[in-house]
Amino acid sequence: MIGGDVSGTAGPPDFEQYVAARRTSLRRTAYLLCGDWDRAEDVVQDALARLYVHWRRASRAGSVDAYARRTVVNAFLAEGRRPWRRERSTDTVPDTAYADPTTTADSRDSLLHALAQLGPSQRAIVVLRYWDDLSIEETAEILGTSAGNVKSQAARGLAHLRQVLTIVEVDHE
Amino acid sequence: MSDLDEGRDLHAAFGTLLVDEPAAPWSVSDDVTRGRALQRRRRTRAGAGVGLAAAVVMVFGVFGPLRPHTAAVVPPAFSPPAVQGVDQAWLDSLSRSFTAVNATAVDWTTSTVTSTSDGGFALDLNLVGVTVTTGGEDFTVEYPPLPAPTVSRALVTWKPRGGTGPVLASCAAPECSRAEPSVSPGFSEEGGRWDSSGAQITGSFVVDHTFDAGGMLEIATSPVVKDGVVVAKDWATLDYGGIRIVLDRVGRPTGDGTPPNDQFGVTSLLMDLGWTVDGVTVQRVPLGQPAEISWAVHRTGSDANAATGRLTIRTWDERSWNPGEGAIDPASVIASCAKSGACSNVASSIVDCVSATGCWSTSAATTLTSVGAAPARSYILYAYNEGAQHAVEAVVEPLSPVVPCMDTGFCQRSGSFLDEQETAQVVEVVKKQLDASPSPSPSVTPTTPASDDAVTRTLEGFGMRVKSVFDNNRGANVVRVYDVDVDLTADNPVGAQLTITRFAAADVSLGTERVAVDGSAMNSCTSTTCTPLTNVTFPCPTSYCFQDWWAITTPAYTGYDQGTLIVFRADGTNAVEAVVGVKNCPTCGQTAGSGSAFLTLEQAQEVLTAFGLPRGGTVPGPSATPAVTRPCAPEDVKLIPGAGVPDEVTGGRGNWIEVHARNPEVDCIVSGVDSVSLVDASGASLAFRYRAGVYQLRDFGDGPVEVSQAVGPARFALSKYRCDEAPAVPAATAYVTLDGWTRPVGVELPAGSAGVEQCPGGLDAAGNTVYVSGVVRPG
Numbered sequence: 001m002i003g004g005d006v007s008g009t010a011g012p013p014d015f016e017q018y019v020a021a022r023r024t025s026l027r028r029t030a031y032l033l034c035g036d037w038d039r040a041e042d043v044v045q046d047a048l049a050r051l052y053v054h055w056r057r058a059s060r061a062g063s064v065d066a067y068a069r070r071t072v073v074n075a076f077l078a079e080g081r082r083p084w085r086r087e088r089s090t091d092t093v094p095d096t097a098y099a100d101p102t103t104t105a106d107s108r109d110s111l112l113h114a115l116a117q118l119g120p121s122q123r124a125i126v127v128l129r130y131w132d133d134l135s136i137e138e139t140a141e142i143l144g145t146s147a148g149n150v151k152s153q154a155a156r157g158l159a160h161l162r163q164v165l166t167i168v169e170v171d172h173e
Numbered sequence: 174m175s176d177l178d179e180g181r182d183l184h185a186a187f188g189t190l191l192v193d194e195p196a197a198p199w200s201v202s203d204d205v206t207r208g209r210a211l212q213r214r215r216r217t218r219a220g221a222g223v224g225l226a227a228a229v230v231m232v233f234g235v236f237g238p239l240r241p242h243t244a245a246v247v248p249p250a251f252s253p254p255a256v257q258g259v260d261q262a263w264l265d266s267l268s269r270s271f272t273a274v275n276a277t278a279v280d281w282t283t284s285t286v287t288s289t290s291d292g293g294f295a296l297d298l299n300l301v302g303v304t305v306t307t308g309g310e311d312f313t314v315e316y317p318p319l320p321a322p323t324v325s326r327a328l329v330t331w332k333p334r335g336g337t338g339p340v341l342a343s344c345a346a347p348e349c350s351r352a353e354p355s356v357s358p359g360f361s362e363e364g365g366r367w368d369s370s371g372a373q374i375t376g377s378f379v380v381d382h383t384f385d386a387g388g389m390l391e392i393a394t395s396p397v398v399k400d401g402v403v404v405a406k407d408w409a410t411l412d413y414g415g416i417r418i419v420l421d422r423v424g425r426p427t428g429d430g431t432p433p434n435d436q437f438g439v440t441s442l443l444m445d446l447g448w449t450v451d452g453v454t455v456q457r458v459p460l461g462q463p464a465e466i467s468w469a470v471h472r473t474g475s476d477a478n479a480a481t482g483r484l485t486i487r488t489w490d491e492r493s494w495n496p497g498e499g500a501i502d503p504a505s506v507i508a509s510c511a512k513s514g515a516c517s518n519v520a521s522s523i524v525d526c527v528s529a530t531g532c533w534s535t536s537a538a539t540t541l542t543s544v545g546a547a548p549a550r551s552y553i554l555y556a557y558n559e560g561a562q563h564a565v566e567a568v569v570e571p572l573s574p575v576v577p578c579m580d581t582g583f584c585q586r587s588g589s590f591l592d593e594q595e596t597a598q599v600v601e602v603v604k605k606q607l608d609a610s611p612s613p614s615p616s617v618t619p620t621t622p623a624s625d626d627a628v629t630r631t632l633e634g635f636g637m638r639v640k641s642v643f644d645n646n647r648g649a650n651v652v653r654v655y656d657v658d659v660d661l662t663a664d665n666p667v668g669a670q671l672t673i674t675r676f677a678a679a680d681v682s683l684g685t686e687r688v689a690v691d692g693s694a695m696n697s698c699t700s701t702t703c704t705p706l707t708n709v710t711f712p713c714p715t716s717y718c719f720q721d722w723w724a725i726t727t728p729a730y731t732g733y734d735q736g737t738l739i740v741f742r743a744d745g746t747n748a749v750e751a752v753v754g755v756k757n758c759p760t761c762g763q764t765a766g767s768g769s770a771f772l773t774l775e776q777a778q779e780v781l782t783a784f785g786l787p788r789g790g791t792v793p794g795p796s797a798t799p800a801v802t803r804p805c806a807p808e809d810v811k812l813i814p815g816a817g818v819p820d821e822v823t824g825g826r827g828n829w830i831e832v833h834a835r836n837p838e839v840d841c842i843v844s845g846v847d848s849v850s851l852v853d854a855s856g857a858s859l860a861f862r863y864r865a866g867v868y869q870l871r872d873f874g875d876g877p878v879e880v881s882q883a884v885g886p887a888r889f890a891l892s893k894y895r896c897d898e899a900p901a902v903p904a905a906t907a908y909v910t911l912d913g914w915t916r917p918v919g920v921e922l923p924a925g926s927a928g929v930e931q932c933p934g935g936l937d938a939a940g941n942t943v944y945v946s947g948v949v950r951p952g
Contacts, residue, residue, distance in 0.1 A: 015208075019201045028191055037195050045207060052208020056898075078357070111186055130183040161183060 338391025343372030482590030531560015649677035827892030896932035
């Protein structure tokens with residue numbers, strides 16, 4: 001007789017494979033952007049939901065990674081625009097438990113602090129350039145800005161981070 | 174050295190930040206589920222605009238009335254009231270958004286919608302908890318019976334000209350802290366939170382969402398406090414994030430943006446009388462209670478003349494008519510004036526007349542103290558019509574600021590913004606509208622035959638109304654279909670169908686266990702399609718005896734909804750059968766397919782008795798042509814594609830397939846479609862899900878249909894949702910196996926937009942479920 005249903009929640013197989021392989025990486029990028037694992041998880045969930053909707057277009061475009069990073073960055077920037085998520089530069093960094101024996105908590109605190117002092121867009125440039133190792137052109141394309149802007153913002157961001165890290169190193173000596 | 178090289182050490186430094194990376198709380202399937210949900214929401218949003226048009230088109234379309242979508246099943250009390258200038262669908266989406274975000278819904282019976290003079294509105298919403306059950310792609314909502322405790326309160330303001338909302342305007346330090354304004358593409362936002370009680374209760378949140386295109390939408394949610402204690406559930410009050418999600422879901426309010434008005438035309442009258450109407454407030458009244466609308470007005474001028482006033486009109490119709498002593502409704506304000514010292518200047522004018530529609534009597538008074546919702550010094554005018562069972566009450570509240578009393582008599586009237594004559598004008602306007610409004614009409618008066626009249630009167634005795642009666646005769650059998658309004662008191666129609674068949678030949682011996690009459694619904698009852706068949710032989714006080722068999726259909730029954738009651742009556746020679754359909758009430762909270770028959774067994778038997786079992790030659794005797802019992806074999810019939818049934822509005826695609834007799838000698842019956850398989854032009858099988866029914870529509874197909882060249886063909890429909898994406902692979906041939914066949918017969922399908930086609934996306938794609946209807950007689 002007619003009837004029966006093979007319901008399930010499976011998505012496109014390529015999407016599932018991609019998520020399984022790349023989610024951790026995207027989440028780490030999101031964490032460096034947000035400075036908070038919970039928010040990073042939110043951002044990645046939001047980004048992957050959007051990626052799912054546009055999966056065919058993204059997979060046809062040939063660079064799923066670039067598309068995924070763009071959705072992560074956009075989700076992060078959109079989050080930042082919401083008033084309850086509004087970030088404010090503060091003099092104190094939240095307490096965090098650390099387990100890495102090779103790096104001092106102070107230097108991590110300082111790096112997080114320095115990252116937090118960058119504006120969201122500049123932080124995105126720094127993270128994409130120096131964590132995801134994207135080229136200036138790739139970064140510019142993801143952020144929808146010019147290569148010149150990426151170059152100058154990256155240089156300023158890097159200089160700021162170096163200054164902070166240098167101060168920490170000096171303090172430790 | 175490039176700056177990337179310079180950043181190499183930074184990469185390593187970033188890596189150190191990840192040492193406390195928590196374990197991932199996710200799974201791939203979670204991301205897939207969220208993605209599908211987002212995709213569905215977008216499709217829903219995109220399709221919402223055409224929903225109404227689709228309903229209008231399809232209600233009168235090929236298939237019959239629309240099948241209510243599960244998501245559309247909302248009890249009346251949880252459906253917003255109709256308010257001039259405010260889009261009801263937008264209000265509904267607001268309530269649904271609360272449901273999606275924090276499992277609450279707007280109780281519209283305790284909430285008010287105020288249409289404001291600038292084309293905006295203000296909502297004072299009471300939210301009650303609902304139970305949301307998720308499963309697969311869908312979720313179902315179980316609404317509580319009302320009254321239910323309010324778990325949160327929401328104040329929503331729409332200002333089409335922009336500006337600050339009233340709640341955010343009251344957000345001030347130290348009680349309330351504001352977030353910085355934020356600007357996003359298309360809109361800007363500002364929010365606030367009450368850290369301690371001030372203008373709002375502690376824990377209240379507000380967000381003002383200003384659209385670049387113009388207009389400001391403010392949503393504020395608050396805990397509920399009673400007697401100084403927060404009684405709300407902590408999950409029920411939305412924070413910034415929750416409000417933002419609701420704002421995202423509902424978008425910019427839609428509506429015609431007209432100034433407030435009302436169905437009575439009172440607004441215009443008040444303006445003619447020199448008052449500026451600030452807002453018209455409407456609340457959805459529970460069934461059986463009077464409707465209520467109030468007008469807030471003001472007049473400008475010198476300080477001495479500037480004042481505000483309020484007029485409240487309550488109306489009663491047949492459904493809420495509940496005459497108390499002196500034909501005055503006990504729920505009216507004027508009824509409270511019977512209490513000593515409550516009112517003064519009580520005057521009545523009772524009119525008797527011989528008019529069939531009755532005459533209007535009046536009663537008026539001025540309140541001395543606060544009476545019900547009317548403050549002291551209100552003027553009350555109550556008019557009622559016993560014949561039409563209509564009443565209207567106007568409560569004219571005193572002006573604010575209250576005009577000082579010069580003396581008792583002067584004070585009583587000068588405090589109201591409408592004088593007695595003006596109030597009478599207002600009531601007159603409402604009375605005319607009430608008289609002109611349609612009442613629940615009486616049943617249609619059948620012209621033929623007498624049995625229809627008997628059935629109609631019997632159903633009326635059960636408090637129902639027969640809206641129409643029509644023939645659906647099959648062969649020599651007489652089939653009458655009664656379209657019944659089941660509940661005259663419901664504010665939303667509750668319909669059902671009763672089908673009574675008088676069989677031309679019914680050689681059913683009394684005392685048999687089973688009915689075996691061709692074409693009867695009972696004949697299709699098996700151990701799986703019906704509840705156990707029950708029968709009883711009625712005693713024979715006279716020489717006349719008969720037997721009743723009854724059963725209720727299960728989901729396996731093809732042709733009638735689950736829960737349909739079938740009662741078959743025979744006296745050994747003649748037989749009649751009643752098929753009692755399930756209630757059709759899309760707005761009653763009834764889940765599709767979960768209904769029950771609209772008559773009890775006893776009521777159905779009473780109806781059959783009214784219809785009459787033919788005796789003494791009062792009905793046609795056995796037909797000269799033996800009833801057709803032979804199922805059609807594949808070689809008896811040929812399948813021919815019929816008309817396509819595309820619908821661009823709903824995205825429906827479909828094809829009729831007709832079953833024709835191959836030659837004049839063929840006379841057989843087709844009971845239903847056992848299976849269908851679709852292949853493409855190359856003969857390759859196309860992957861589809863197959864379901865019984867019709868896409869987006871009420872299932873149809875009433876079981877066995879006789880097929881012969883004299884009688885005509887039978888037909889059934891293949892239908893589905895269209896393909897949203899290319900490429901679609903058209904189905905070229907359908908292989909059909911009718912009930913009882915052991916092999917399929919192929920039929921070539923027409924090409925073109927109406928054809929059935931396989932969509933990309935696999936079996937999960939909405940366009941890859943093919944619905945196969947039951948068989949019907951064309952036309």
